[in-house]
Amino acid sequence: MSAARYLTVLTAVAALCFALxxxxxxxxxxxxxxxxxxxxxxxxxxxxxxxxxxIVVVGDSRAAVGILPALLPVKATxxxxxxxxxxxxxxxxxRALACPxxxxxxxxxxxxxxxxEPDLFWERSVRFGFMAADALADLRQTSARLGDTSLDRPKxxxxxxxxxxxxxxxxxxxxxxxxxxxxxxxxxRLAQNRRMLAEVFxxxxxxxxxxxxxxxxxxxxxxxxxxxxxxxxxxxFDRMLSLLASRGIPAEFVAMPLNATTWARVSPALREGFAxxxxxxxxxxxxxxxxxxxxPHWPDEAFGDGFSHLNPGGAERFSAELATRLxxxxxxx
Amino acid sequence: MLFNSYVFVxxxxxxxxxxxxxxxxxxxxxxxxxxxxxxLVFYAWWNPANLPVLLASVAGNFAVARLIGATAGxxxxxxxxxxxxxxANLAALAFYKxxxxxxxxxxxxxxAPALPLGISFFTFTQIGYLIDCRQGLARDRSTLDYALFVTxxxxxxxxxxxxxxxxxxxxxxxxxxxxxxxNLAVGVSIFLIGLLKKCLxxxxxxxxxxxxxAQAGTLAMGGAWLAALSYSLQLYFDFSxxxxxxxxxxxxxxxxxxxxxxSPYKAQSVIEYWQRWHMSLTRWLTLFLYxxxxxxxxxxxxxxxxxxxxxxxxxxxxxxxxxxxLAGVWHGCGLQFLIFGLLHGSYLTINQACRTWRRRPPAxxxxxxxxxxxxxxxxxxVGAVFFRAASVGQAxxxxxxxxxxxxxxxxxxxxxxxxxxxxxVALYAVVWGAPNTQQIMRAHGPALGKVLPGPLPxxxxxxxxxxxxxxxxxxxxxxxxxxxxxxFLYFQF
Numbered sequence: 001m002s003a004a005r006y007l008t009v010l011t012a013v014a015a016l017c018f019a020l021x022x023x024x025x026x027x028x029x030x031x032x033x034x035x036x037x038x039x040x041x042x043x044x045x046x047x048x049x050x051x052x053x054x055i056v057v058v059g060d061s062r063a064a065v066g067i068l069p070a071l072l073p074v075k076a077t078x079x080x081x082x083x084x085x086x087x088x089x090x091x092x093x094x095r096a097l098a099c100p101x102x103x104x105x106x107x108x109x110x111x112x113x114x115x116x117e118p119d120l121f122w123e124r125s126v127r128f129g130f131m132a133a134d135a136l137a138d139l140r141q142t143s144a145r146l147g148d149t150s151l152d153r154p155k156x157x158x159x160x161x162x163x164x165x166x167x168x169x170x171x172x173x174x175x176x177x178x179x180x181x182x183x184x185x186x187x188x189r190l191a192q193n194r195r196m197l198a199e200v201f202x203x204x205x206x207x208x209x210x211x212x213x214x215x216x217x218x219x220x221x222x223x224x225x226x227x228x229x230x231x232x233x234x235x236x237f238d239r240m241l242s243l244l245a246s247r248g249i250p251a252e253f254v255a256m257p258l259n260a261t262t263w264a265r266v267s268p269a270l271r272e273g274f275a276x277x278x279x280x281x282x283x284x285x286x287x288x289x290x291x292x293x294x295x296p297h298w299p300d301e302a303f304g305d306g307f308s309h310l311n312p313g314g315a316e317r318f319s320a321e322l323a324t325r326l327x328x329x330x331x332x333x
Numbered sequence: 334m335l336f337n338s339y340v341f342v343x344x345x346x347x348x349x350x351x352x353x354x355x356x357x358x359x360x361x362x363x364x365x366x367x368x369x370x371x372x373l374v375f376y377a378w379w380n381p382a383n384l385p386v387l388l389a390s391v392a393g394n395f396a397v398a399r400l401i402g403a404t405a406g407x408x409x410x411x412x413x414x415x416x417x418x419x420x421a422n423l424a425a426l427a428f429y430k431x432x433x434x435x436x437x438x439x440x441x442x443x444x445a446p447a448l449p450l451g452i453s454f455f456t457f458t459q460i461g462y463l464i465d466c467r468q469g470l471a472r473d474r475s476t477l478d479y480a481l482f483v484t485x486x487x488x489x490x491x492x493x494x495x496x497x498x499x500x501x502x503x504x505x506x507x508x509x510x511x512x513x514x515x516n517l518a519v520g521v522s523i524f525l526i527g528l529l530k531k532c533l534x535x536x537x538x539x540x541x542x543x544x545x546x547a548q549a550g551t552l553a554m555g556g557a558w559l560a561a562l563s564y565s566l567q568l569y570f571d572f573s574x575x576x577x578x579x580x581x582x583x584x585x586x587x588x589x590x591x592x593x594x595x596s597p598y599k600a601q602s603v604i605e606y607w608q609r610w611h612m613s614l615t616r617w618l619t620l621f622l623y624x625x626x627x628x629x630x631x632x633x634x635x636x637x638x639x640x641x642x643x644x645x646x647x648x649x650x651x652x653x654x655x656x657x658x659l660a661g662v663w664h665g666c667g668l669q670f671l672i673f674g675l676l677h678g679s680y681l682t683i684n685q686a687c688r689t690w691r692r693r694p695p696a697x698x699x700x701x702x703x704x705x706x707x708x709x710x711x712x713x714x715v716g717a718v719f720f721r722a723a724s725v726g727q728a729x730x731x732x733x734x735x736x737x738x739x740x741x742x743x744x745x746x747x748x749x750x751x752x753x754x755x756x757x758v759a760l761y762a763v764v765w766g767a768p769n770t771q772q773i774m775r776a777h778g779p780a781l782g783k784v785l786p787g788p789l790p791x792x793x794x795x796x797x798x799x800x801x802x803x804x805x806x807x808x809x810x811x812x813x814x815x816x817x818x819x820x821f822l823y824f825q826f
Contacts, residue, residue: 001796001797001798001801002514002796003514003515003517003518003519003796004514004518005796005801006518006796006797006800006801007514007517007518007521007801009798009801009802009805010521010801010802010804010805010808011805011808012805013801013802013804013805013806013808013809014805014806014808014809014812016805017805017806017808017809018808018809018812018813021809021813160339160340174813175339175812175813175814175815178813178814181813182537183752
């Protein structure tokens with residue numbers, strides 16, 4: 001075979017194989033993506049169907065784990081997502097309010113760290129397809145206007161611009177999913193992910209991370225010196241509250257508990273800074289109520305992993321208390 | 334720009350190749366200028382602020398080389414010019430690479446400039462050129478060829494460290510400036526092997542290394558060994574993968590580079606290891622550091638016999654340990670790098686002593702060979718722990734863990750750990766059982782230097798349908814792997 005012919009065959013085979021893999025990656029994300037994807041997919045689908053109920057919960061993984069819609073006094077949906085920031089919370093609220101029958105109350109729960117670092121933004125929100133193209137474009141414009149480049153940090157080695165990377169994620173360009181493809185051998189996660197999807201649908205968006213009978217792990221709050229929100233996160237938090245206020249929908253900020261070990265290491269500057277930040281917003285938006293304390297803490301036995309995610313017992317207790325609080329405070333929709 | 338990035342593979346490389354072969358129609362100078370321009374773009378892509386440093390280094394060294402040529406009849410002046418040139422190169426290297434570390438050592442604040450990519454590589458390349466000019470060995474003095482020799486993008490940021498005699502004649506050869514489909518096919522195939530080594534092997538096995546070393550103080554025996562062994566595999570596949578890519582890229586452009594790796598973990602002694610690992614650095618150190626040192630000592634004390642204790646210490650041990658100590662420091666600013674170098678210096682000295690005073694040749698049985706390979710690998714592994722660690726303390730903590738001083742408790746590994754161990758076993762099978770890249774490509778002169786015959790003749794590459802299909806699939810794997818990869822380990826040097 002001549003060298004030219006060799007190169008032609010090589011190129012043709014490469015193109016064919018790549019196209020086949022791309023087709024699989026685009027068509028079967030449940031077959032290979034990590035087990036958190038079905039949870040995000042379920043929430044995206046609940047939003048698309050506008051099957052929300054009277055209360056929606058937005059926020060991060062602690063809220064996704066700790067608030068069981070089934071225990072709340074009215075039909076509710078938990079739209080909080082792992083690693084969620086104000087950006088995803090706003091996006092969920094925006095889509096929820098676009099429904100023919102929007103929710104009548106929104107529970108917001110975000111840990112201080114998710115105002116300060118967009119650590120999982122690309123790996124979760126964009127990779128899982130939660131952020132639509134127009135939402136991403138809007139986010140980039142906002143970031144540029146504020147001069148906040150945090151979403152582009154750390155600098156990646158792939159040589160892609162953020163907008164190009166976002167586009168490739170949207171097209172499910174297979175190279176961006178290779179870790180998951182390798183770990184799943186391309187298809188081994190399908191059954192597990194389908195089961196997870198059904199469970200998250202049944203639980204109306206709630207799902208668990210660690211389920212141990214206690215954890216003394218130190219969560220991120222134990223390592224933060226002080227509270228300082230990123231401009232872009234602050235802008236989206238403001239935008240979400242403003243949107244809710246414009247529609248006359250009350251918002252309840254409910255902080256999820258930390259384990260006692262983490263609490264012992266929380267710096268006063270972080271606690272006070274976060275409380276002052278939230279107090280500033282309650283002054284601006286009368287429809288926002290911040291449940292006290294802003295950093296509650298429970299014994300380690302209530303937690304299932306080192307990230308202060310509640311275990312099933314802890315989540316039931318928290319949800320029951322939240323339901324009681326909603327009833328007794330007359331905050332029912 | 335990284336070789337394993339989309340922008341390089343799908344953008345820069347096709348453009349550079351197409352432009353080069355198009356420019357060849359207009360003559361050698363146009364094609365050479367195109368390559369220099371492309372190389373500068375390649376270099377500046379990551380951080381344009383690095384470019385002036387490279388340009389100043391090339392211009393400065395070229396001027397010194399000219400001056401050395403102009404003072405050929407005045408040896409003392411010529412020597413002074415050479416010394417000044419080398420000193421200026423080392424000063425630049427020290428400024429960018431070591432000054433901040435030294436200031437920190439003394440507790441002083443210093444705003445460290447960003448380390449220009451590959452400064453150690455292009456500095457060493459040019460120092461070698463200056464020395465060759467002084468010795469009358471560098472004959473090609475064309476500005477374009479020199480600029481191309483230093484900036485040629487396949488070797489610019491992580492080697493191999495080229496010698497002017499093996500590359501500059503190729504840049505002067507008109508055949509280099511003609512499209513050659515065979516060279517392109519060979520180069521593409523070598524590049525793909527390197528890409529897979531880097532993205533599929535090194536990056537996947539390296540996932541446990543950073544967390545492992547970060548927890549060195551608490552890792553029990555199993556975890557410590559897992560982290561250290563994973564690192565040794567990561568380092569090998571990362572750097573040899575990079576070298577393969579460099580050799581492949583050069584070959585696409587009709588240039589042959591020297592071998593840089595030759596299955597180093599198959600070495601039966603540390604001496605042999607250094608003849609197989611980062612071969613271009615070993616050659617540079619031998620030519621420009623070890624040999625001059627040993628010669629200077631021999632000239633000063635001509636009566637010394639290396640078979641006596643004093644003779645051995647003066648003629649072998651001293652130059653070896655000094656050379657390897659400096660080689661260690663070349664890799665980075667930190668006591669752990671010095672210890673890495675001194676450790677290898679000690680290994681080499683012991684190895685030389687064994688050769689000098691050994692009474693009978695080593696046994697040639699399979700068991701004896703396996704024992705020597707394993708012993709060499711373990712010695713190298715200890716050095717690798719220092720090489721990877723962030724500090725001497727971390728390296729010692731890791732070695733304590735490997736020795737069981739943090740506990741020897743073995744828990745039944747979970748699924749990811751089992752998967753990792755299986756992957757490690759597969760990679761060791763590749764390291765010790767498979768032919769290396771040069772052996773696979775041996776029928777087509779993959780690199781300068783002698784290529785050893787490899788096992789499994791069926792694994793010798795030919796431009797056949799079978800290989801085209803295999804490399805087509807490899808291309809897919811390579812393109813897929815680009816997304817989940819990090820930078821080359823050797824970029825930091």
